[in-house]
Amino acid sequence: MNKKYNVVVVGATGAVGQEILKVLTEREFPVGELRLCATARSAGKIMEFQGKQYTIEETTAGSFNGMDIALFAGGSASKEFAKDVVAAGAVMIDNSSAFRLDPEVPLVVPEVNPEAVKNHKGIIANPNCSTIQMVVALKPIHDAAKLKRVIVSTYQAVSGAGMEAIEELTQQNKAVINEEEVGIKVFPYQIANNLIPHIDIFGELDYTKEEWKMVKETQKILGDDTIAITATTVRVPVYRSHSESINIETETKITAQEAKELFAKAPGIIVVDNPDKKEYPMPLFSSNKDEVFVGRIREDNSIEKGLNIWCVADQLRKGAATNAVQIAELLIK
């Protein structure tokens, strides 16, 4: 019989937590004992996993005893309980931003830098959702032609702000259609029939933290902080799957055809790029899927060595749950 691993999911009731449970099942992760934790507010609720019912426990310092892997869905629990996970001898795979730029913590996208997992000291960070899909797409181009500069504009789904945000978009869409007053709770403004060019808090040079994540995390994952990256991140009224318009400048010339071939061979990428047949990636058709979809692959007409691409991936899947479970798979390999 194959070895099984005891797994605790912290934040199990949220959008990412629920997706982690689905992905553990779909990818047949060898789960031994399973523990589902959340805040006191959710404690006592019942969730199902592979036909068995589990009672949600409040996360405490003791939640990690006897566990091998602790999957943290995100939020403030990560910082609070990291030392307890490590003390218990489990490995934390963390979806929050708390440790991502810590030089002691590997920041891992399994298609890109799987080797980084080896250097962990009890904590492995899962990158930001927008970063994960971009770096999967950039990797084959970087390997072939070395990235010089990346300019990205995002079109981010409401799922990135959790379950309440998904519900908020539905309620707002209803209110807009019925010409009723639109309630606002999760986002700073109405998102239905609108765009909000503001994700996470504002920081240095008036860029948002979300924009800086795309810069710093990408440089760390690719192991090259000479790659120049600038980002503009925007929330759009789409339920699920983030989209990105990525402009890439490379050191050596790469044609659109060569880029298509590189993407087609790269792990975790599906090329959807057939203008004649109106085939290109779209969030509606990329949801509930684990891959990163790349299309609209064009040589940049404005410089000698550049590309424009359009990249879409399910933010809750590859952008969070799938990537975390893939890291767990690397750990037990």
Add this chain to the structure above:
Amino acid sequence: MNKKYNVVVVGATGAVGQEILKVLTEREFPVGELRLCATARSAGKIMEFQGKQYTIEETTAGSFNGMDIALFAGGSASKEFAKDVVAAGAVMIDNSSAFRLDPEVPLVVPEVNPEAVKNHKGIIANPNCSTIQMVVALKPIHDAAKLKRVIVSTYQAVSGAGMEAIEELTQQNKAVINEEEVGIKVFPYQIANNLIPHIDIFGELDYTKEEWKMVKETQKILGDDTIAITATTVRVPVYRSHSESINIETETKITAQEAKELFAKAPGIIVVDNPDKKEYPMPLFSSNKDEVFVGRIREDNSIEKGLNIWCVADQLRKGAATNAVQIAELLIK
């Protein structure tokens, strides 16, 4: 008494045509005789202008006799009737793409190249909606620091595809909420809860015609085809007002503060850029307005001389009707 001008609006019943009538009134254009034309399908309908009722006439070669200004809302009528407008001695202000790149036809944005109006030979072209708002924003930067390269990603409202498209988004939003089958007519795919990275037909190098318009029209309006421009155009589930993430590289250095001051002084621009107060341009709050809203003004962290900006404007207003009426104002000045 001030001189009045006889005006014919061709395509009066469409989204742009209706907006032209509103703008003529709001801006107190000295309309003498007014004639409202459209296709045979709309002929006989009644429309109101300044409290008077008008019967829509089918556009014919004779529609321009006795007219001073012919405002064409767009579509195939422009090519069909251009020679008749010129023969009648009227001036055509054309919102279609038919003549925009014709070297004999001025392509005019009044805040940017008003002097071009003088060289007309009976036809003046109104640029593409995405181009108009971008070029208004680029102009003060170009004058101060000379544009070297522009990389733009658009977030275009459904209003750009006309009234049927606006109705389609409403119907699809309802269907999504009620979990009913979503009907598709105007766009190639469902646009509610989705993004479609495809506007107009595909062309050279797999860029769409919409993307090439942003390149070629901008170069023509700014009178400088050495400016390198590349575009990715995307339809978003927003009713009205296009948004654009614009990355700008300049010949000389310009700080974010200098850029803000230039924008604040520039005609037709309203700066909305106060991160501390969560103030930035958004399509929901830019609709039914004539100005171009610019915010998220940041120095580009990835190069020495560059900026990132976020630009929003009502596609039916400044992107079409307002710009056309402004051209008419230049003509009679």
